[in-house]
Amino acid sequence: MVGLGTPSSPWVRGVTESAKDHGLRYELLSGSELRERFPQHRVDDDDTVGFFEAAAGVVRPERGVVEAVRAARAAGAEVLEGETVLGIVPDGDRPAVQLSGRTLLARHVVVAAGAWVPRLVPGLDLRLRVVRRVQACPRSHRTGTSRWVSAGTSPA
Numbered sequence: 102m103v104g105l106g107t108p109s110s111p112w113v114r115g116v117t118e119s120a121k122d123h124g125l126r127y128e129l130l131s132g133s134e135l136r137e138r139f140p141q142h143r144v145d146d147d148d149t150v151g152f153f154e155a156a157a158g159v160v161r162p163e164r165g166v167v168e169a170v171r172a173a174r175a176a177g178a179e180v181l182e183g184e185t186v187l188g189i190v191p192d193g194d195r196p197a198v199q200l201s202g203r204t205l206l207a208r209h210v211v212v213a214a215g216a217w218v219p220r221l222v223p224g225l226d227l228r229l230r231v232v233r234r235v236q237a238c239p240r241s242h243r244t245g246t247s248r249w250v251s252a253g254t255s256p257a
């Protein structure tokens with residue numbers, strides 16, 4: 102995996118610190134090294150560096166979910182597919198999960214509904230704020246270079 106940015110950019114600094122913290126092998130490539138080794142990226146300036154991690158890869162989340170479900174079933178779990186949880190009754194001793202036409206009683210309920218958690222568990226009072234984060238890759242007419250930018254505010 103190779104990522105581009107200026108040496109002082111939060112991304113390059115952050116990913117470099119993270120790689121050091123976790124003892125990962127990486128190379129920080131100069132503009133000229135990027136042009137030589139990754140000519141598919143147009144890097145026309147020498148302010149851009151490349152963070153290259155040879156052992157990095159891409160995880161296919163769908164396969165990960167399929168494998169997690171397979172492992173859960175192999176361990177004896179019953180997996181219900183295509184069910185919509187209509188509500189959760191947060192009883193301390195016997196919480197209930199309401200489905201269409203029936204209610205499941207459990208010892209514990211783990212809610213992993215991503216951005217829908219506040220809808221399913223409105224009383225949680227999660228201090229999270231959903232914000233829009235626009236990502237784009239504009240191209241300069243002057244230099245012909247492209248650069249990823251991420252605009253938006255991060256939740257406090």
Ligand SMILES: Cc1cc2nc3c(=O)[nH]c(=O)nc-3n(C[C@H](O)[C@H](O)[C@H](O)COP(=O)(O)OP(=O)(O)OC[C@H]3O[C@@H](n4cnc5c(N)ncnc54)[C@H](O)[C@@H]3O)c2cc1C
Pocket residue numbers: 184185186187213214215216217221
């Ligand atoms: C465009 C985009 C790109 C991303 N790229 C990356 C990336 O490169 N790397 C990375 O690490 N992360 C990435 N993320 C973030 C990553 O996708 C999330 O952090 C991750 O999916 C969160 O997982 P989760 O299981 O908590 O929630 P989710 O994946 O949102 O899963 C929640 C599930 O709950 C289900 N659900 C909700 N309500 C109900 C209900 N009432 N009944 C039944 N089911 C319900 C939903 O259908 C959903 O399947 C990206 C996110 C986006 C939007």
